[in-house]
Amino acid sequence: MKMPLLFHTVPLVVLMAVCATAVGGEAVNVVVIFADDLGYGDLGCYGSPTIRTPQLDRMAAEGLRFTDFYSAAEVCTPSRAALLTGRYPIRSGMCGHRRVLFADSPGGLPPAEITLAEALKPRGYATMHIGKWHLGIHAGGRPLDQGFDRSFGLPYSNDMDARPDLPRGASGWPDPPHDGWNVPLLRDGQVVEQPADQTTLTRRYTEAAVGFIREHKDRPFFLYLAHTFPHVPLFASAAFQGQSRAGIYGDAVEELDWSVGQVLSALSNAGIAERTLVFFTSDNGPWLIMGDQGGSAGLLRDGKGSTWEGGMRVPGIAWMPGRIRPGVTSELAHTMDLLPTALALAGIAPPDGVTLDGADLSPLLFESQALPPRPFFYYRGDQLFACRLGPWKAHFLTQTGYGQPQPEQHDPPLLFHLGRDPSEKRNVAASHSDVLTQIQEVVQAHRQGVVPGAPQLQ
Numbered sequence: 001m002k003m004p005l006l007f008h009t010v011p012l013v014v015l016m017a018v019c020a021t022a023v024g025g026e027a028v029n030v031v032v033i034f035a036d037d038l039g040y041g042d043l044g045c046y047g048s049p050t051i052r053t054p055q056l057d058r059m060a061a062e063g064l065r066f067t068d069f070y071s072a073a074e075v076c077t078p079s080r081a082a083l084l085t086g087r088y089p090i091r092s093g094m095c096g097h098r099r100v101l102f103a104d105s106p107g108g109l110p111p112a113e114i115t116l117a118e119a120l121k122p123r124g125y126a127t128m129h130i131g132k133w134h135l136g137i138h139a140g141g142r143p144l145d146q147g148f149d150r151s152f153g154l155p156y157s158n159d160m161d162a163r164p165d166l167p168r169g170a171s172g173w174p175d176p177p178h179d180g181w182n183v184p185l186l187r188d189g190q191v192v193e194q195p196a197d198q199t200t201l202t203r204r205y206t207e208a209a210v211g212f213i214r215e216h217k218d219r220p221f222f223l224y225l226a227h228t229f230p231h232v233p234l235f236a237s238a239a240f241q242g243q244s245r246a247g248i249y250g251d252a253v254e255e256l257d258w259s260v261g262q263v264l265s266a267l268s269n270a271g272i273a274e275r276t277l278v279f280f281t282s283d284n285g286p287w288l289i290m291g292d293q294g295g296s297a298g299l300l301r302d303g304k305g306s307t308w309e310g311g312m313r314v315p316g317i318a319w320m321p322g323r324i325r326p327g328v329t330s331e332l333a334h335t336m337d338l339l340p341t342a343l344a345l346a347g348i349a350p351p352d353g354v355t356l357d358g359a360d361l362s363p364l365l366f367e368s369q370a371l372p373p374r375p376f377f378y379y380r381g382d383q384l385f386a387c388r389l390g391p392w393k394a395h396f397l398t399q400t401g402y403g404q405p406q407p408e409q410h411d412p413p414l415l416f417h418l419g420r421d422p423s424e425k426r427n428v429a430a431s432h433s434d435v436l437t438q439i440q441e442v443v444q445a446h447r448q449g450v451v452p453g454a455p456q457l458q
């Protein structure tokens with residue numbers, strides 16, 4: 001029962017050697033495809049009965065599909081900060097009471113944070129951001145300030161900067177006007193279109209991604225493709241409108257699926273699929289209060305905004321044909337693992353003096369080896385709400401994603417066994433006080449190691 005308290009720093013050093021040789025000394029390209037508000041239950045390969053995702057299903061069949069993959073936060077901005085820095089957002093200050101950055105927010109990802117793009121630079125990686133940014137619009141926090149050579153996309157969410165006369169429904173916009181939001185489309189920091197024509201975003205992001213891949217097939221690159229959808233307001237190109245049984249939400253996801261297929265094909269056609277790690281995931285769970293305009297967390301409880309499983313457990317698929325052994329894994333992994341994994345594949349040591357919260361996934365991806373047991377911490381804003389250790393999850397605070405003004409405190413904490421009870425329905429704290437004690441020790445150790453960054457979301 002007693003589980004050793006292993007943290008990422010121990011295995012990371014050991015595993016570097018494994019990865020550097022896993023690709024014959026050649027630097028591996030890295031492509032991260034990040035959906036926005038896509039739920040755990042929204043893909044065919046994760047059990048959606050209605051949304052058709054043949055490309056992602058193929059990616060999963062040819063790659064490794066994670067059953068227990070987490071985003072490091074329950075909403076957009078902190079989630080993106082965590083993915084790009086490999087750190088819990090509390091450390092960078094990219095979390096807080098206001099939850100995300102807004103168009104009028106003065107803050108942003110601090111320049112001192114080392115992003116995945118910056119970390120890969122010493123090995124000559126070409127870097128591009130495509131899609132939603134949402135990590136700051138001011139000097140120091142923008143894509144070109146944070147290690148990206150090029151950038152094409154929206155500075156923040158597609159529902160921000162709404163036209164003042166636009167009536168906002170309680171659950172999204174069933175028939176949104178395509179010019180209802182004044183959000184600009186930027187290329188390398190310059191506005192190229194305002195308002196952005198949202199019906200063509202997925203197509204144009206995809207064209208940009210394919211172009212970047214073709215152009216850089218002969219040198220290592222990092223592509224961060226952070227889709228705008230299926231975040232509301234939902235749009236799809238003409239070819240996908242009205243095609244899905246799941247309505248406009250399904251149309252948007254099916255176009256996203258097409259986009260993934262285009263990216264994978266571009267890599268295969270360029271002859272570089274075998275030395276490119278592609279990882280597909282989502283920034284947080286489905287926005288359930290949007291009703292038909294929001295997705296599904298499947299059998300998981302609640303969605304976006306909450307630290308119940310549906311808020312933070314998301315689809316996670318790794319693809320690298322001929323290198324990754326196809327299969328399904330129940331190992332716990334998360335978005336903060338992508339930075340250490342990418343660095344290991346590039347043969348770069350982790351940055352000096354930076355506390356990372358992720359582990360290198362190479363042994364799991366390439367050798368089917370189990371990862372050392374490690375805890376996962378569920379933050380909402382700057383507060384630690386819950387902790388998972390092995391199959392056990394303890395909630396110290398709970399709050400629905402939206403609509404519940406104050407969190408409910410639990411002492412003793414609620415305890416769920418995520419194996420037997422993935423929907424978090426049966427609190428078993430009373431009969432497992434030993435597990436609670438162990439989790440409380442883990443949380444205490446974690447808290448002692450966290451130095452909160454200056455808050456950026458005020």
Ligand code: MG
Pocket residue numbers: 036037075076231283284
């Ligand atoms: Mg989101």
